[in-house]
Amino acid sequence: MRRVDEYLDINRANWDERAPAHAISPDYDLVRLIDDPTSISNVVRFDRALLGDVSGLSGVHLQCHIGTDTISLSRLGARMTGLDFSPAAIGEARALVARSGDEVTFVESDVYEAASALGGEKFDLVFTGIGALCWLPSISRWAATVAALLKPGGRLFIREGHPMLWALADARPDGLLVVDLPYFERDEPSVWEDGGTYVETDAVFTANTTHEWNHGLGEILTALITEGLQITGLVEHDSVPWEALLGQMTKDEHGEWRLSDRPWRLAASYTLQAVKPR
Ligand SMILES: C[S@@+](CC[C@H](N)C(=O)[O-])C[C@H]1O[C@@H](n2cnc3c(N)ncnc32)[C@H](O)[C@@H]1O
Numbered sequence: 001m002r003r004v005d006e007y008l009d010i011n012r013a014n015w016d017e018r019a020p021a022h023a024i025s026p027d028y029d030l031v032r033l034i035d036d037p038t039s040i041s042n043v044v045r046f047d048r049a050l051l052g053d054v055s056g057l058s059g060v061h062l063q064c065h066i067g068t069d070t071i072s073l074s075r076l077g078a079r080m081t082g083l084d085f086s087p088a089a090i091g092e093a094r095a096l097v098a099r100s101g102d103e104v105t106f107v108e109s110d111v112y113e114a115a116s117a118l119g120g121e122k123f124d125l126v127f128t129g130i131g132a133l134c135w136l137p138s139i140s141r142w143a144a145t146v147a148a149l150l151k152p153g154g155r156l157f158i159r160e161g162h163p164m165l166w167a168l169a170d171a172r173p174d175g176l177l178v179v180d181l182p183y184f185e186r187d188e189p190s191v192w193e194d195g196g197t198y199v200e201t202d203a204v205f206t207a208n209t210t211h212e213w214n215h216g217l218g219e220i221l222t223a224l225i226t227e228g229l230q231i232t233g234l235v236e237h238d239s240v241p242w243e244a245l246l247g248q249m250t251k252d253e254h255g256e257w258r259l260s261d262r263p264w265r266l267a268a269s270y271t272l273q274a275v276k277p278r
Contacts, residue, residue, distance in 0.1 A: 006211075007189060008085065008110060011135055013207035015065075015086040021203035023066050023092040028199065033068060034100045040072035042255035043130055043241050047159055050235060050271050054078040059125035060118065060149055062111050063132040067093030071102040073127060081105045081123075083114055112141050115148040122151040129160040130241060130269075131198075139185055139215040143223035150276040156229065159271040161240055166214045168266075171248045175261050185215045198242045220272065229274040236267035244268060 022028050032039050044051075055077025061070040064082030066089050074080040082104060084090055093106045109117030111132075126146050136142050146156050169180035181190060189211035197205070215223075221231060239256035243249050249257040259266055 007137065010207075010209050010211055012086055014205075014210050015084075016088040017205045017207045018197045018203075019066055019086055019088040019092050021197065021201040021205075022199055023096070025199040025201050028066065028068055030066075030068070030096055033071060033096070037100065037102075038075070040075055041068045043069050043159070044072035044076070046241065046254060046256065047157070047271070048076075050159075050233065050273070051076075051157055054125060057124040058121075059127055060114070060121075060123045062114060062126060062128040062145075063135070064093060064106065065089050067096050067104065067106060069127070069130070070106075071097060071100060071104050073125075074102050074104050078125060081107060081118065081121075083107045083109055083111065083117065085110045111136065112145055114145050118149070121149075122154065123149055124151055124154045126150055126154070126156045127158075128156075129158040131161060132158075133160055133215055133220070134166060134212045135210075136215075137185075137187075137189065137213050139219050139223045140226065143220075143227045143229070146224070147227035147229060147276060150229075152276055152278040154276050155232070156224070156272070156274045158273075159237075159269060161244065162236065162267045162269050163214050163216050163220075165240065165244055165266060165268050168245065171245055175248065177259075177265060182214045183216050185213055185219055189213055217270065224272075224274045229276055231272070231274050233273040234270060236270045238263045238266065238268055240268040 057078045059078040059080050061082045064070045064084050067082050070080050070082035090106045090108045097104050126149050167179050167181045167183040169178040192210045193208050195205055195208045239258040243257050250260040251257050
């Protein structure tokens, strides 16, 4: 019989193989972050307008991967902890700060176990996104985790791939966008076999299965509201920081990808903010 949490081992094996390849890829550009202590990732640069001032805040970055956005937030003045369930990703993140000199703590844990893995610590800022929620079976459990990590008055900041984007079929020759995959959360995962990854790399991977879930925008908002959080902002964007629809998108000078043909057809990502009342 399949274990309920079997997805964790399957997905972790996939990420463990990809993290080292990501760390040496031009897309993550660790060399720039190491050589220039004032530089920040493209993702956090995009976020700055809506994120506002984070200096002096204590923050946790859920699903921090190899730590590039985590150290970027630290460079904007937040006291950051990054959390991820992949030992390889956490290893790369620790190696990065050992070379860059940034003072950031990294913790290995499943996101649903974050509150206990972080010793019950509460934060002013929970930051996450850019390919994070699709790995989690239950958005309600995620919202409960976020609520447990926030201090009263603390806020969630998430910029994430739009559930509508994740419901689309692969590119078609006629350029039409076709809804083919789940938009709403389902118990059953979408199971994928994919020998590649989203960065430029020659690495050959063997752990190629993933289990993924979509969560509708309403489901995400409702889960946060149910946990007592107040929604303070929801902005949809026509772009996303990876080539989400292969061959159908064009990259701009800031590293954002949008539909090459009539980009106003699709909300490709969104920024959602919510506050835990005092
Ligand atoms: C696409 S990456 C996040 C991207 C990040 N924004 C970045 O580009 O650096 C997804 C991350 O989620 C992590 N992850 C997936 N499932 C997780 C889980 N259940 N608990 C904690 N981390 C998880 C993976 O190890 C991976 O590092």
